[in-house]
Amino acid sequence: MKTVLVIGGGVTGLKASSELAEMGYNVTLVEKEDYLGGQVAKHKYYKLAPDLRLAGEVIDPVIKAVENNSNIKVYKHSHVAAVSGNAPEFKAKIKNSKGESEENFGAIVVATGFEHFDPTVKQEYGYGRFKDVVTNAEVEEMLNPGGPTNGELKRPSDGETPKKIAIFQCVGSRDRQVGNPYCCRVGCVVSTKQAIEIKEKYPDSEVYVYYMDMRMFGRGWEELYGKAMEEYEIIFTRGRGAEVTLKNQQLSLRAEETIMDRPIQHSVDMIILAAGMAAGEGTIExxxxLGIKQNDYGFLEPKDDFVSPNESSKPGIFIAGADKGPMDIENCIVEGAAVAAKVASSLKN
Ligand SMILES: Cc1cc2nc3c(=O)[nH]c(=O)nc-3n(C[C@H](O)[C@H](O)[C@H](O)COP(=O)(O)OP(=O)(O)OC[C@H]3O[C@@H](n4cnc5c(N)ncnc54)[C@H](O)[C@@H]3O)c2cc1C
Ligand code: SF4
Known part of the structure; x- marks a missing residue:
């Protein structure tokens, strides 16, 4: 039976690997970092939207299903340096600090995920200039009891708990100026989840969300949004954040409120930027x-979005998860299973 090469050990690549192994295929999983779990592990996600379920409950079994399966060989801290041949006879060179090896594969799955948009590009928001302007990924780490602040939301400038917190949506997404007109698809639900987590922990805090539209299309998302407004009294204001300034150690934001069509000036203690999902260096590499096609934003392009969403532009090379574009975890798990089925049927032919 042919071996399958899976590139990327995030939730998508892990799910694809364990599904293939359960079908009896040998799998080689190559991950560039020294841990499995992708962005969920990197940024120590603690609770997941929309259910506020512990991330460990979801990701740990997915990792264990790979680590405990003897049909799967895992190379961490490694990368695929070269690939030659055609389906179903590929040869791949896998490199790491111990050296390099060349192995034969029948098919390749690319599950290299995404990177967070770099908010320093949006200079007007002050990220990198003002310590208390932070990203949603940094807040994920802070809210984790095993994270750098032991689960407490702290202002990086003075270690104090912020009382007034503003969240800016669509940072680096739906933004033609930075070349990313697409929607990040998870920012709205993640910000709503983080706002609730903050209010649960600090009921006296005030949390303000500045949004263009709330895109709550997933399972349970709209309900979470309703709960955020009604039960937690989180204040959602329709209007995009325009600028952040710092005067006498006080952060001040300017936004355009689009319902009443008026400018807003607001002093707060911390600003969280809902930074979007961009194509990562690992996906581009x-x-x-592999010589497969990317779209205008660097994400991987399916052979046909409608009828073959997990096939790349090259036969025998398959794609899945957030390397195709922004995607939540639930859909990544579906994609991991779907790509495994597609690979299995292609190898039977
Ligand atoms: C702040 C934030 C919070 C979020 N919270 C939630 C939430 O609560 N609920 C939810 O459903 N979704 C959430 N998401 C979305 C979630 O992060 C993604 O759905 C998920 O991480 C995508 O999984 P993936 O495996 O496709 O990609 P990734 O998690 O990016 O994993 C890809 C893996 O591939 C590896 N890799 C990359 N390039 C290479 C290469 N060339 N060679 C080898 N390895 C490589 C990477 O190191 C990484 O381990 C959140 C997103 C953000 C930005
Ligand atoms: S999901 Fe929400 S925050 Fe992200 S780009 Fe779309 S509208 Fe903006």
Whole structure:
């Protein structure tokens, strides 16, 4: 039976690997970092939207299903340096600090995920200039009891708990100026979840969300939004954040409120930027090594979005998860299973 190469050990690549192994295929999983779990592990997500379920309950079994399966060989801290041949006879060179090896594969799955948009590009928001302007990924780490602040939301400038917190949506998404007109698809639900987590922990805090539209299309998302407004009294204001300034150690934000069509000036203690999902360097590197097509934003392009969403532009090379574009975990798990089924049927032919 042919071996399958899976590139990327986030939730998508892990699910694809364990599904293939359960079908009896041998799998080689190559991950560039020294841990599995992708962005969920990197940024120590604590509770997941929309259910506020512990992230460990979801990701730990997915990791264990790979680690405990003898059909799966895992290379961490490794990368695929070169690939030659055609389906179903590929040869891949896998490199790490111990050296390199060349192995044969029948099919390749690319599950290299995304990177967070770099908010320093949006200079007007002050990220990198003002310590108390932080990203949603940094807040994930802070809210985790095993994270750098032991689960407490702290102002990086003085270690104090902020009382007034503003969240800016769509940072680096739906933004033609930075070349990302697409929607990040998870920012609205993640900000709503983080706002609730903050209010649960600090009921006296005031949390303000500045949004263009609330895109709550997933399972349970709209209900979470209703709960945020009604039960937690989180204040959602329709209007995009325009600028952040710092005067006498006080953060001040300017936004355009679009319902009443008026400018807003607001002093707060911390600003959280809902930074979008961008194509990562690892995805661009994999696309170049494999010679598969990317779209205008660097994400991997399916052969046909409607009828073959998990096939790349090259036969025998399959794509899944957030390397195709922003996607939540539930859909990544579905994608991991779907790509495994597609690979299995292609190898039977
Ligand atoms: C702040 C934030 C909070 C979020 N919270 C939630 C939430 O609460 N609920 C939810 O459903 N979704 C959430 N998401 C979305 C979630 O992070 C993604 O759905 C998920 O991480 C995508 O999984 P993936 O495996 O496709 O990609 P990733 O998690 O990015 O994993 C890809 C893996 O591939 C590896 N890799 C990359 N390139 C290479 C290469 N060339 N060679 C080898 N390895 C490589 C990476 O190191 C990484 O381990 C959140 C997103 C953000 C930005
Ligand atoms: S999901 Fe929400 S925050 Fe993200 S780009 Fe879309 S509208 Fe903006």
């Amino acid at each position: 994999a696309a170049n090594v």
